Amino acid sequence: MSNVIYMTHPLIKHKITMLRNENTGTLEFRKLVEEIAMLMGYEALSDLHTTNIEITTPIEKTIQPVLEGKKPAVVPILRAGLGMVGGILALVPTAKVGHIGMRRDEVTHKPQAYYCNLPDYIEDRLILVVDPMLATGGSLTDAVTEIKKLGGKNIKCMCIIAAPEGVKAFTEAHPDVKLYIGSLDRCLNNDAYICPGLGDAGDRIFGTKA
Ligand code: PRP
Ligand code: URA
DSSP states (O other), X not given: OOOEEEOOOHXXXXXXXXXXXXXXXXXXXXXXXXXXXXXXXXXXXXXXXXXXXXXEOSSOEXXXXXXXXXXXXXEEEETTTHHHHHHXXXXXXXXXXXXXXXXXXXXXXXXXXXXXXXXXXGGGSEEEEEOSEESSSHHHHHHHHHHHHTXXXXXXXXXXXXXXHHHHXXXXXXXXXXXXXXXXXXXXXXXXXXXXXXXXXXXXXXXXXX
């Protein structure tokens, strides 16, 4: 069974189209990334475990479900993944936040890790790794390898736009990890940018220039 889940919700599709538009400015871009992350997160977190507790409504005592276990951890891949964190925290405000810094070399397109800080008890948490772009797949693949090395076991990943090359590379390296994709695009260009894509996600979120 494939571990890749492609989003089909019309709201996600609509918002991704707005995101792609070169006329979408920084403010709107950030807002859209957060909203899409929330909609995708709703799907990715649909199998969180619950346990029953007793509460009293104004009418009577009742047994009802609440989330159980350690709080999930959201782990953005720096920089662009940071833009998705707010959307997940809107769903699970108590989630822990870790960070992994990966930078693509502009010539070789290979990722270089420059930072990693994960919440404690990482082995007991659902870990949601977020990055808007899955291009060659190098950054996400290496980030998940690092998280596994540090004890992460229950890992899911969310990318807003992916290239087929990246999906292939990632699923070959981590067939056990569920990957949620907002849109599967056509291909990579010679600079390893996704086509049609949305350009450089980090630069568009932070208003920096490529
Ligand atoms: C972008 C993006 C991913 C990576 C995807 O980050 O946010 O992390 O490229 O490419 P890959 O699948 O080929 O590895 P970038 O390295 O540009 O850094 P930034 O987020 O700091 O801009
Ligand atoms: N990183 C981006 O931000 N955009 C791409 O198209 C590829 C990698």
